Structures are given as structure tokens and as C-alpha cells.
Amino acid sequence: MGQFLADELTALGAEVEQRPLGKQPGKEHLELPPVVIARYGNDKNKKTILVYGHYDVQPALKEDGWATEPFELTIDEKDRMYGRGSTDDKGPVLGWLNVIDAHRKAGIEFPVNLLCCFEGMEEYGSEGLDDFIKVESKKYFKDTDAVCISDNYWLGTEKPCLTYGLRGCNYYSISISGPAQDLHSGVFGGSAHEPMTDLVNVLSKLVDPQGNILIPGLMDLVAPLTEEEKTLYPDISYTMDNLHESLGAETGIHATKERTLMARWRYPSLSIHGVEGAYSAPGAKTVIPAKVIGKFSIRTVPNMESEDVNKLVFDHIKAEFAKLNSKNTMDVWLQHDGKWWVASPKHWNFSAAGKAVKQVFGVEPDMTREGGSIPVTLTFEEATGKNVLLLPMGSSTDAAHSVNEKLDKRNYIEGTKLLGAYLHYVAEEPTV
Numbered sequence: 001m002g003q004f005l006a007d008e009l010t011a012l013g014a015e016v017e018q019r020p021l022g023k024q025p026g027k028e029h030l031e032l033p034p035v036v037i038a039r040y041g042n043d044k045n046k047k048t049i050l051v052y053g054h055y056d057v058q059p060a061l062k063e064d065g066w067a068t069e070p071f072e073l074t075i076d077e078k079d080r081m082y083g084r085g086s087t088d089d090k091g092p093v094l095g096w097l098n099v100i101d102a103h104r105k106a107g108i109e110f111p112v113n114l115l116c117c118f119e120g121m122e123e124y125g126s127e128g129l130d131d132f133i134k135v136e137s138k139k140y141f142k143d144t145d146a147v148c149i150s151d152n153y154w155l156g157t158e159k160p161c162l163t164y165g166l167r168g169c170n171y172y173s174i175s176i177s178g179p180a181q182d183l184h185s186g187v188f189g190g191s192a193h194e195p196m197t198d199l200v201n202v203l204s205k206l207v208d209p210q211g212n213i214l215i216p217g218l219m220d221l222v223a224p225l226t227e228e229e230k231t232l233y234p235d236i237s238y239t240m241d242n243l244h245e246s247l248g249a250e251t252g253i254h255a256t257k258e259r260t261l262m263a264r265w266r267y268p269s270l271s272i273h274g275v276e277g278a279y280s281a282p283g284a285k286t287v288i289p290a291k292v293i294g295k296f297s298i299r300t301v302p303n304m305e306s307e308d309v310n311k312l313v314f315d316h317i318k319a320e321f322a323k324l325n326s327k328n329t330m331d332v333w334l335q336h337d338g339k340w341w342v343a344s345p346k347h348w349n350f351s352a353a354g355k356a357v358k359q360v361f362g363v364e365p366d367m368t369r370e371g372g373s374i375p376v377t378l379t380f381e382e383a384t385g386k387n388v389l390l391l392p393m394g395s396s397t398d399a400a401h402s403v404n405e406k407l408d409k410r411n412y413i414e415g416t417k418l419l420g421a422y423l424h425y426v427a428e429e430p431t432v
Contacts, residue, residue, distance in 0.1 A: 001055040002120050005036045005093070009116065012100045014038040021121075021128030032128045033120025037140060040100055041113040047426055048113040048143040050384070052376065053093035053151060054122035057085035058401050065403040079409035086407040087394035092150035092415070093118055095393055099420040111427035115141060122151075122376070125336070130379050137383035146349040146426065147380045147388040150419065154395045155368050159237040160357045160418070162350055163390035165265065165369030166377060168300035168340035170309055174202060174317060177291035178328035185286040193326045195292045196278055202330070203294050205320040207270040211253050211263065213298070215270075215316045218309065222268060223302040229266070233258045236366045246396060265369035268304060272296045295335075299371060306337045338375035347387040352425035359425075360418045391422060 002018060009016045021032040033056065060070035068074040070084040081091075096116065103110050121127050133141070155161050176195040183192060207213055238257050244250045254260045263269065276293040279285045300309060314332055321330045344350070345367050357365040374390070381388045393415030399405045 001090075002034050002036050002118075005055055005097075005118055006038075008097055009036070009038045009040075012040070012097060012104065014040040014100070014114075014116070019132065021132060025127060035120075035129065035132055036116070036118040037136075038116040038118075039113070040116070041110050043113060046112050047145045047431075048115060049423060049426060050115040050117060050141055050144040050147045050380070050386075051096050052117045052119075052147065052149045052380065053096065054089045054119050054126075055093060056120045056123050057088065057090070058123050060084040060403075060405075067404055070403075070405075075409070080406045081409055081412065082404060082406045084405055086405055087153070087398035087411075088400035088405065089122070089151045091407040091412055092393045092419075095150065095412070095416040095419050098416045099423065102416075102420060111424045113143070114423070115144060117141070119376075126376050129376060133376070133379050134383045141384060144384050144386050145431070146347075146386050147384060148349070148353075148391055148419075148422065149374065149377060149380075149388065150391050150393050150415075151374060152370055152372075152390050152392045152394075153398060153400070154392055155236065155238055155366055156242050157395045157397055159363060159366055160361050161366040161368040161392065162345065162353050162357070163368050163370055163392065164345040164350065165342040166340060166373055166390075167265070167268070167369075167371050168304070168306075168338050168375075169297055169373045170300055170306060170313075170337040171297040171335040172295070172313060173333055173335055174199065174294040174296075175291065175331045176202070176294075176321075176328050178326075179288070179290040182290050183288040185288050188288060192288070193328050194288050195328050196275075196289050198321065198324055198326050198328050198330070199275065199292050199294050201324055202317060202320050203272055203296070205316070206272065206296060211269060213268060213270045215312050217312050218268065218298075218304075221304045221308055221312075225262070225266070232367055233261055236261065236368065238366075242396075264371040266301055268301050269299045269371070270296060271299075299373075300337075300340050302340055302342055304340065306334075306339065310334055310337075338373045339378050341374075341378040341381065341388075342369070343381065343388055347389075348429040348431055349387045349389045349426070352429045353389055353391050353422050355425045356418050356421035359421045360414055391419070393418070 006016050006018050016038045018034040018036055020034050024030040024032050068082045074082045119129050152163055176198045178193050178195050205214055243252050243260055273295045277289045277291050279287055317332045354365055377388050393411055394407055
């Protein structure tokens, strides 16, 4: 895919390089996929926009439940384009290439200098990319005036949005062990401290059924809701029916769209993800696991710093385990973290994108944040010191990362127009 992108960009007249990132950490026999960087235009009188995307995708097999072959483009009668990566993120990446191609074929001067940064490891944590961006921010990317990323989605299916914030993600593991090996519950049940029982008890002290995080002091880290921020929610095109449609059930926690969106974007959440070491196959097995590892994550928001969050998490879990008076041993650690990001939606980068949405779709865009994480967003902002905009192409029903991922043909075509119009409005926007 990296070579394909490099060839396509070269054919369009861009100056293209494939930069190696070295070996994959922990798997030194594997080379990391190269970063494909490209420059289209070098006019000192024009703004320079850096665009990012990724050419790798999540794994997919037909037997996972796909209705079509996941790596063959299939278009149905409703013009939905099915295939792994169609919306995340191959469609949007090709959108940028289409914009260059359209200008060439129409004989229209390209409005900006375009820098491209397309990686092949985003779905595995963008390994190697942060260091590359930090180094190149003073070299290849030094002329950047603003950054645009198209790797997210509309809030619904009809109205475009501009995204100015993302939650971060701290991912934790809790290990509890005791016996030297797995035990038979008929022989040892009731006579030994069971790691699984301890783990379930500890996990139950993290979050309640209403989504309230039970870790003391954690909510005190959260930036307070301002009156200005409150005004952004009522006009957003979203209903509780949209939530129920996405869930496939009426199992939402909150009664209003405003509180639902705030829970999704601007407040932290804690989710329990799974248990290693426990019996999980169908049927019955009366084993007492000797060691189990529980996994959970906290989606972080401004102003939650990872170091502060970690201390509160570790202290709370150790305190709750101590209350069990168990002779088992417990350990808790951070697997990885990614920081939250919030940009100014009043920057000229966003103003240009808003005008482009109005031009292409005839409506004002919703200004949204998102509950998920794209850590490279913050990396670009910190390394370049420039405003970063998330300008989505796909819709909320695209099923990225899931089976039957798709991109509506309308979103692909109109989304490509949007990317092109954005560059023209960027060229016109005053920067003061």
C-alpha cells in the first residue's frame, strides 16, 4: 500500500519519498512500514497545509461475519462501498489524491502548497511516527501553516461536522495470582483464596452501572464546563434516536442529547474490557484460575494529566484489594496512554473548513469533539506549533474497525469536493 501511494502521488506530479522508520519495537526482525511523504507545490506566496492519513487497516476475514470479501470493493444498490479501510482511512487518503488530480484535469491552479504524511502503522499505535514528526517538524514540515486530518466521522449520517477535540486513553491491567497452578473447584473451592473472586471484587469498585467513575479524586481533575462551551451543544444535529440507532438498543444512560454528548466527549469514562486467564470458551469447566489479568481503560479529558490519573488509579486499586484480606498477590500497571487534545474552533483553519462545508453541503457544520483517540493529532500540534483540524469524510454508520465497513459513495464524492474547497478557502483566509 505504501508503494501504491508513492506511485500514485508520483504520477500526479508530487515530489515523493518513502522514509524508513526502522525496526518494530519488540519484533526486531520486522521493518516498520515506511512513511510516505510528498510535496505538491512550492510557492512561497501560498500557504502550506500538511495533511495526514494512514494506509494500514484493521485485520479482516470473511469468516469474521463479513457479507462480502473484505479486501474486494463491493458496491451495493444503495451506493454503499464495502471493504476494509473504505472509510478508515483509505477513502479519505484517496480523497486528497483526487483533489490534486481534479485540479490538474480542470487546468486550475492549486491554491496551496500541500504536504502529505501517510503512515502504515496507525492501527498499531503509530509506532515510530512520533519521533519522525518531531524531527521533521524542523525540516520537511517546517513551512507548515496548519494541519488537516481526515480520519474520523460525522456525528450522524446527514450533517457534516468539524472536530476540535478528542479524548485520551489510559489502558491498565490488574493481575491477581495465588495458587501455583489452576485448581479443581470440587477439591479446593471454599478452601483457597480465588484470584478470579478477588479480581471481580476489585473491578466492581472502578465504575458503577450509571457510568460514574468510583476512583476518589479523579473527577476533580476534569476542567469545569464553561458557559461558552454549553452553548455549542443545543444546535448540534443529534437526537436520542440517533444514539439508539447506533446502539441497536435503547440502553443509553442519559436522558438528553446534551448530557449524552458531554458524557461521550468532555467527561471521562471508564470501561472494563476483559479478563485474561479465565475460562471463556462455550460450555462448563470447573477450573479455578491460578492467575487472572483484568483489563480496563479510562478515556481522559482536559485537564487530566496521565501521571495524576495513574497515581489515583493505583492508590485506589491497592486500597480496595487490601480490604479483601486476601492472601493472593496483586499488581496493577499502565499498558499505554495517549493524551487528550483540544484545539481552538475559532482559528482560521476551522473558519476555512466551515465555509467549505457550507459551499459543498449547503449547511453550517456541527462543531464536535469525539470520544475516541487519535494520538498523532496532539503530536502534530505540539511538534509544529500549528492549529490541527479534523475534517471527516465518513458518517457514523460506516462501521470502521467492524465487519462490513463501508463508505457511502455520496460521502466519498462530496467529501472529496469538501477537501478541495477547504484548500481554496484556506488560501483566502486572513491569518491574523
